[in-house]
Amino acid sequence: MSNGDEKVCNAVRELLNQNGVLEGEQEIQYATKFSVKSGANKAGIIVYNSGKIHVEGADSELKKWVTDLKTSIESGTAAPGILLPAEIEKFPQTLQERAPDCDGVVLWFFQEALRCYKAGSAAGAAFMLGAASEKAILLLIESYGNRIKDDKNREAFFSRVNNKMISVKYDEFKRSYKSATPKPKELPLAQDLEQLLDGAFNFYRHTRNAVGHPQIIPDLDKGVILANLGQFIVYVERIYKLIAFYNANDVQV
Known part of the structure; x- marks a missing residue:
């Protein structure tokens, strides 16, 4: 069972897998951290047990896409477009x-x-x-x-x-x-x-x-x-x- 909110973790995991950018995930205190990679770019998305989502990493197209993913989950709107290499x-x-x-x-x-x-x-x-x-x-x-x-x-x-x-x-x-x-x-x-x-x-x-x-x-x-x-x-x-x-x-x- 994920430390982060189970429903939010499942949504994040599914979207990352669909786009082939999920590098791994680990349980940290009160949260689940997803490591994301596309080419040379890396980012992280942390889902807390409260359901709050935090994005980290250097500025890149990948981080921008992950931030859009965060917004789509929080607002219940459509997921961001396909992330391409x-x-x-x-x-x-x-x-x-x-x-x-x-x-x-x-x-x-x-x-x-x-x-x-x-x-x-x-x-x-x-x-x-x-x-x-x-x-x-x-x-x-x-x-x-x-x-x-x-x-x-x-x-x-x-x-x-x-x-x-x-x-x-x-x-x-x-x-x-x-x-x-x-x-x-x-x-x-x-x-x-x-x-x-x-x-x-x-x-x-x-x-x-x-x-x-x-x-x-x-x-x-x-x-x-x-x-x-x-x-x-x-x-x-x-x-x-x-x-x-x-x-x-x-x-x-």
Whole structure:
């Protein structure tokens, strides 16, 4: 039996375990102390037998999160959002570092996806990732089309993609790309269209549609969504390398 208030201890223990930050707990005089760790950051949360909660530790994102947890328990409000490891918190910064020319719209929707995930909404994150992906692909298609050298071929390409759904635009782009010259020759860029881009584009589009078309409740796995938040950085980095290639080369189709 805990020295601290049993009900409060159970609430604290459950939330810490859910977020994978409970390092240990020990009974101290008139209280139970929970040790909390995330990366290099540490904090403590003490639950007294009166039910009072005290937070200790150096200032950090972890301590801030633990303080929010304390407030949520004391006030009976919703628990704080999901606590993510430091490298995941830095995803937007990492995206900008690896794709310095990343469009502001792409970055905004990516940041919103991360906020949704942290708030516990996998559906919101999936929808925002789909929107960010669509904008990035539209920029690639526009860059490719603008570099088609022959005026008639360029006009014909844009007539096939303008005012169409994103899936139609992407399929038209792929068909044109297959017969176009030149193509990137260096790996992995040379293989990206049919390998990385196809799979990622279709995942982001399908999960967005699952959320955006209210026919059934979408079955979304939080772990898969989190993995694809990380994959999105590689995906956009490759898209911008393709954009840079086409900005430097005329296209013959």
